Amino acid sequence: MNGRKISLLAVFVGLSVVGAFLKIPAIIGSVALDAFPALLAAAFFGGGPGAIVAGAGHMISALLGGMPMGPLHIVVAVEMAILAFVFAYTWKKKWLASSLFVFGNAILAPIPFIFIYDWAFYVALVPSLLIGSIMNTAVALLLIPRIFHVASKGVVKE
Structure with a gap:
């Protein structure tokens, strides 16, 4: 991974921080717009970088929300990383990728908390x-x- 790609991933993690401040009313205060930068990174760079942004983005969002579930946020960060990874590998079929992400994040990811x-x-x-x-x-x-043309200057996964 070159320096330019690492810098862009840092920008996406920064976007996750901004998204973490945009909370959606919930019983647990960490539902926010912190996942879309991970989906961007997954679409542009592939599953690994998308997973890194997703995990880091969730942990930052949870910290800003006061860590209401404590260390259980690590489980959620791993789930988010897996979902971003799956999104990247199904991205060529955009509606499949989107549906899998929504279903996985909203229905499957919270199952361990039952x-x-x-x-x-x-x-x-x-x-x-x-x-x-x-x-x-x-x-x-x-x-x-x-923003594809901006990120595609030699750093986007083909």
């Missing part, structure tokens, strides 16, 4: 995660074609 907390926690969390996932995906889908 066992840690309970069903009520899961049921309370899913609506805000669904809204947040749709909003993050929509922003990414709007921005990817518009």
Whole structure:
């Protein structure tokens, strides 16, 4: 990975910080617009870089939200990294990638918390995660074609 690509990944992590301040009302305060930069990075650079931005972006968002679930945010960061990785590898079929991300983030990712907390926690969390996932995906889908030419100057994955 060259210096230019590392710098752009740092910019995407910075965008995650900005997105972390844009909270979506939820029972847990860490649902935010922090995932769309990871989707951008996944589409531009591939699964690994997208996963790094997703994991780092979630942890920063959780820190800004006061870490309401404590160390369990590590589980969520790993889930976000996996979802960004899957998004990158299904990106050629944009609607499949988008659907998998929304379904994975809103429905599948909170399943471990049924066992840690309970069903009520899961049921309370899913609506805000669904809204947040749709909003993050929509922003990414709007921005990817518009900024592709900027990121494609020798650093975007072919």
